[in-house]
Amino acid sequence: MDITTPVGGRFVRQANRFTDRITADGAGGFPAEPGRYRLYVSYACPWAHRTLIVRHLLGLQDVIGVTVVDPIRDERGWRVPGGDPVTGAEFLSELYLATDPSFEGRYTVPCIWDTVTGRLVTNDFPHITTMLETEFTAHHREGAPDLYPxxxxxxxxxxxxxxxxxxxxxxxxxxxxxxxxxxxxxxxxxxxxxxxxxxxxxxxxxxxxxxxxxxxxxxxxxxxxxxxxxxxxxxxxxxxxxxxxxxxxxxxxxxxxxxxxxxxDFDHIKRHYYMTHPHINPTRIVPKGPILDWTxxxxxxxxx
Known part of the structure; x- marks a missing residue:
């Protein structure tokens, strides 16, 4: 999730820097192989949330691993609690800079790391879910829904x-x-x-x-x-x-x-938004409510 400087008072979202594709046939150099890729997410981020939902619905939990970052982000970006078990990174920024040392934008989730080439494949969130739906079909669980017919x-x-x-x-x-x-x-x-x-x-x-x-x-x-x-x-x-x-x-x-x-995860959601936008909520106080019956x-x- 990212914040960019508004233009004329209007919010303009940062463009996605990494837009390579993982494909079933590996035509672009990134074949849809189980165990090869790592997905980095925040439970707070709605763009990352959708990737977790699709991964679960399609039964890809054992095909694509996940690292969850801390919900509180500071000037260093997203922190990986305890360090990333795959790359050893303490901050998501390390993966961005390992892929492009000249990168100067915000370090956003979701993004996917390729353990073979040692670089980020994509942080292009609009296409990550459809990629999971159309390129990883050989690894979908039996009876998985066709989410993108x-x-x-x-x-x-x-x-x-x-x-x-x-x-x-x-x-x-x-x-x-x-x-x-x-x-x-x-x-x-x-x-x-x-x-x-x-x-x-x-x-x-x-x-x-x-x-x-x-x-x-x-x-x-x-x-x-x-x-x-x-x-x-x-x-x-x-x-x-x-x-x-x-x-x-x-x-x-x-x-x-x-x-x-x-x-x-409502705890991650509320702590992230209310504690990392000081220009909106300078006290960083997290509200107790609302109380909603989701069941x-x-x-x-x-x-x-």
Missing amino acids: VELRPEIDELNALIYDTVNNGVYKAGFAQAQDAYEEAVDALFATLDMLEERLSTRRYLMGGRLTEADVRLYPTLVRFDSVYHGHFKCNLRRLVDYPNLWAYTRDLYSLPAFHETT EPHTRDRLD
């Missing part, structure tokens, strides 16, 4: 683009805005999309209908953080998630699945 990709991609711009990244546009008009523009777009999604989910269990897809994986990390962080900390307070009957039930439905709730029956299965 060919026939639905155009619709998934179109919806994902809107959700990324107005919801996933939209909360950051609001939270890191440094001008009133930039903030209001972001908040209005965010809630317009949430209103649309509330209506969409009134007649379908998941975003694409009766099947779980990449679109749900991308929306969930923002929704599950919404009332705990974005509503207050990022001033996205026109409405709460719990004020949307369908979106709230939909998020609880996803949370009931092991791949989602086992990768959701409340969702009744979404009636829409199947």
Whole structure:
């Protein structure tokens, strides 16, 4: 997760530096081999969260190892508690600089390290999950869901683009805005999309209908953080998630699945946001609430 300097008061996210691809046939030099790659994540980061969900859903836990960084990030970047068991790195920055000694940007998660070549392959978060879904199919568990079905990709991609711009990244546009008009523009777009999604989910269990897809994986990390962080900390307070009957039930439905709730860590989430953005929360006090019942029956299965 990264913060970049706003332009004209508007938040602009840092471009991803490493964009190589792991492929099933190894055409780009990085074949999809079990045990070769290491995924670096923060439980706090929504972009990293989606990679953990997909890794779990597809049964890739024994194929791609994971290192979880500390949720509190300082000027040195993400710290690896106890040191990384694979590379020995104490900070994620060491892996970035080992790959590109001239790198001067923020050291972001998620990213994937190749143990054979000793370098980062990618920190291109929009493509990491689809790469796991399409290039590691030989290693998926038996009965794993097809999260990115060919026939639905155009619709998934179109919806994902809107959700990324107005919801996933939209909360950051609001939270890191440094001008009133930039903030209001972001908040209005965010809630317009949430209103649309509330209506969409009134007649379908998941975003694409009766099947779980990449679109749900991308929306969930923002929704599950919404009332705990974005509503207050990022001033996205026109409405709460719990004020949307369908979106709230939909998020609880996803949370009931092991791949989602086992990768959701509210302690990491809240400590990261409230303790590493001093320009927003200079006291670094972490709020106790909200108290939400994530196990409340969702009744979404009636829409199947």
